[in-house]
Amino acid sequence: MSRIVFTNASVTYPGGLVALKEVDLTIEEGEFVVVVGLSGAGKSTLLRSVNGLVPVTGSVRVGDREVVGASNREIREIRSDVGMIFQTFNLVNRSTVMSNVLMGRLSKVSRWRSMLGVWPAHDKEIALQSLERVGIVEKTYIRASDLSGGQQQRVGIARALAQEPKIILADEPVASLDPVTSHIVMRDLKRINRDLGITTIINLHFLDLARQYGERLIGLRDGEVAFDGSISNVDDDIFRDIYGRAITPDDLVGEAAL
Amino acid sequence: MTALAEPDLEVRPPEPRRSRDFVGPVVVFTILLGFAGISGPAGPVWGAIVGALVFGLFWWIRLTRSIADAVVLVIGGAVGYSLFNLALAARDTGVTTAVGAQAALGVAVFGLAAGWVMYRNSPGLTPIPILLSGAAYGGGAYVVLLTAVALGLLDKIRDGEQQELTVALFVAVSIASGVIGATANISFWSKLPSSFAVGFTFIISVLAWNEIGFSIVEVFTQMSRITEILDDFLPPDFVWIKSPGQPPTFNMGKALLETFQIAIVGATIGCTLAAPLSFYASRPTSPNRAVYWLAKSFLNVIRTIPDLFWAVLFATAVGFGKPFAGALAMIMFSTAIMGKLLSETVDAINLGPLEAARAAGATNNQTIMKAAFPQIAPNFVAYALYVFELNIRASVVIGFVGAGGIGRLLDERRQFFQWDQVMAIVIVIFTAVIVIEAISIYVRRKLV
Structure with a gap:
């Protein structure tokens, strides 16, 4: 597959x-x-x-x-x-960790819901689980720019995981x-x-x-x-x-x- | 090296003296020379004053505080300006390149004096750049004067009716030569073309000055009329601020409110329209080439059309004096300004998050909303406030051409020569604009 x-x-x-x-x-x-x-x-x-x-x-x-x-x-x-992880993390620094991880869900939800930021509870749950998997769920609502480099990269990994990728x-x-x-x-x-x-x-x-x-x-x-x-x-x-x-x-x- | 010298001074290399320190004195020198051309003390005295002023400037920038340097500059100024002045006198007997040469010599003398003082006080400099810069001062002056002769400017001066032309020409001469002289310290030949460009620009502006009939003399002679005008304008008639139950035409408060409403509607709708346009008019966020060119050309075109044109157009279309016309005009105006400001900001965003969004399978619009817009959101709000400010001012003016608001009221009162009421309106507008600006600046600062 x-x-x-x-x-x-x-x-x-x-x-x-x-x-x-x-x-x-x-x-x-x-x-x-x-x-x-x-x-x-x-x-x-x-x-x-x-x-x-x-x-x-x-x-x-x-x-x-x-x-x-x-x-x-x-x-x-x-x-x-296909999830992707980058050398420079490629996070939106001004946005929270949560909204960065939810970028991984963009292709899965209706366009208008995602663009207006009205995310289904199911997708938010997946984002939280992804953050748990990389061990930084306590940073969920912090601005991405306030994290260390290692933490930012883990947000990047969580974003990829949120896609439920193959x-x-x-x-x-x-x-x-x-x-x-x-x-x-x-x-x-x-x-x-x-x-x-x-x-x-x-x-x-x-x-x-x-x-x-x-x-x-x-x-x-x-x-x-x-x-x-x-x-x-x-x-x-x-x-x-x-x-x-x-x-x-x-x-x-x-x-x-x- | 004396025993008292601080050891630190030896360790730390001194900050190199920048060549542009030269330009300031020369500009001052020139402007004074120009005004001296109209009237004033005799040549050498003026030159000495100029030299003293330049010394003051050197003193201020802590270049030198020695009496000997002051003497050099005063004498250099006196001699240099005398030569320049003689060249001025020579123009009565006929305009030749010799006039330019003589004037240039005067500038060169002063340039050498200033250069020598620079040399004495700047450890890093060698004598050769000083000689070069003195020569360059003269050379620059000569080039500009030659150009002036070629363009027939000196002939116009000879007619004796264009005192200001003389002033401007001298300003041009010395600024151009000053720039050449100053840059000579770094690399004379590499800076020569830019110095020519500066000189040429000034020559062009001198010509324009002449064409539009600008006259400093007239500014002063017409000043006597100001008392008559003030009699008409004062005291302002503020009764117009509040006339309850009257339509905006007879009620300043209502008219001002109308102006606010126009500005708010224009800014809100205009900025909302400009946001997607700006993203589409920027390469990394544009869905495809066709949309890119379309959005970009649309923004470029509406930017070139003045707000007054929109006001006239919409006033004709929806009715003269209606605030709706003003709002439509302000929408176009706001879209143009916001489009310009925002698309430049969008061009500079970090492309990484965009790639991440695309890699996650996002559509172009999703990418814009989630990866690009958050990056520029604070700028967007700040620009929107700024656009609102501009709208307030612009919607006053467009009221004159039939777009409603307080501008319309102002125009009416003016047509009836009711200057005291005009004055009151101006004061109200002034206050409103200041207050809105203050609030807007405060909020914008908070945003960053």
């Missing part, structure tokens, strides 16, 4: 930059996939081709729906099943966080993947995090898949091949666990 299949998928940005070159990939339902690669290798583009935020050609199938050539309505239907795309979710908070967020994502069986694709650039939490690893280099396999088979040589250079301390987040 929530299998993702890339067939010959390419992304060329309006400026002419080819960010993704004829990628073939299959991601099975419930998998926890970590994508690594240098910045500019196409990690973000790969994620955004799943929910149609970038102009993709070829074929990307999400479940039984096709992203390429989908109409606006079809794209919205695909997106409603797939979660996390674009560098810990790049703006300190090591301790990074581990908390990574563990949250892992737990959600296990408990709810949500297919999860995470872009990371810290290799130790990838090794610690990943199951399957996809390495991107210049928009092409340079490695695809189990994380247990990955050694420094493979990282070196993906990165095109030796591993440096900058590639590690450190502080293994709490």
Whole structure:
């Protein structure tokens, strides 16, 4: 149902930059996939081709729906099943945590109700449950800008969860966080993947995090898949091949666990 | 370095002297030169006064407090201005480029004097930029004067009837040369084009000054009439404020209320219309290209149409003197202003939340309402109050062309030459506008 299949998928940005070159990939339902690669290798583009935020050609199938050539309505239907988490959290700072999380319900409720802010009790309940799942339900009615970075990212995760998604795309979710908070967020994502069986694709650039939490690893280099396999088979040589250079301390987040 | 010097001063590098400190003295110098062209003390005395004033300015900005610098500036001013004045006298014998050269020499002398004082008191400077800037002062003056000759301006001055033209020309000369001189300290050649632009702008404004017949002299000669006018206007006749049971035409209170109502209706409806238009006229929140261009052009077009035109149009359409016409005009006016202010704010919003909303499957309108509007909501309210303020003022004026409100009353009283009543109305409007502004500013401050 929530299998993702890339067939010959390419992304060329309006400026002419080819960010993704004829990628073939299959991601099975419930998998926890970590994508690594240098910045500019196409990690973000790969994620955004799943929910149609970038102009993709070829074929990307999400479940039984096709992203390429989908109409606006079809794209919205695909997106409603795909939660997304961002490096910069992308919260509306002036709004409360609650209304940020309810953004995850926008595709599920009637347009006028959502735009006027008259949310059904059912949707509010889902939002509260999502916040409970990431452990910050006590912050529900606080302005998003009053939270710490780690708390903001958990609001971001709750917003994705409120969609009741089948797939979660996390674009560098810990790049703006300190090591301790990074581990908390990574563990949250892992737990959600296990408990709810949500297919999860995470872009990371810290290799130790990838090794610690990943199951399957996809390495991107210049928009092409340079490695695809189990994380247990990955050694420094493979990282070196993906990165095109030796591993440096900058590639590690450190502080293994709490 | 004396023993008493504070050690801190050595550690901390001094703040570099900015070149624009130069411009102030030169502008003062120039304006005084210009007025000296009309009448006043003899050349060297004026120049000395100017030099002293510039020293005062240097003293004020703590550049120098030494007597020697004062002497240099006073002498430099006297000599420089004398040369300039001689050039003025020479224009009677014929306008040539030599006139410009001579005047430029005068400016250069003063520029060198000021530059030398700058050099003495600014540790970071070397002598070469000072020489350059002195030369540039003269060069700038020369360029502007040459342009003036080419445009025939000096010929007009020769006719002797355009004293103000003389003033303006001198202002132009020295500001342009001052800018060139000041910027010479940083990089003479790179700043040259902008200095030309400044000089040219002033030349154009001098021409415009001439064309519209602006005359400072006349301002003063006509002043004697002001007592006659004051006799008519004072004391104001406030009986008109309250005439119970009368229609707005005979009741100032009612007319003012009508103006308020026009302004409120205009601001409310106008701002409500402008909000979606502004979002559609901004790239990241526009649903598609066609809507974007449509909304953007609509806002651009209504912005170019003056409120008076709307008032005349609607007064003709719905009836002369009816407040409804005023309200319609104010709606268009408010939409235009709010559209302009808001769409600039929308262009600068954080796009992250928009992407998040789209990724969650939101429609474009949902994205606008939930991810974009909350970001600009405080601005929107502040702008709305500001638009209301503008509406009050504008709806007074449009009353003159038949859009109702207190403006209509003012126009009527004026036509009957009842100046004391006009005065009362003006005072009432003035008070109302001040009060509304004060409230609006207070509320807006609270919002941020």
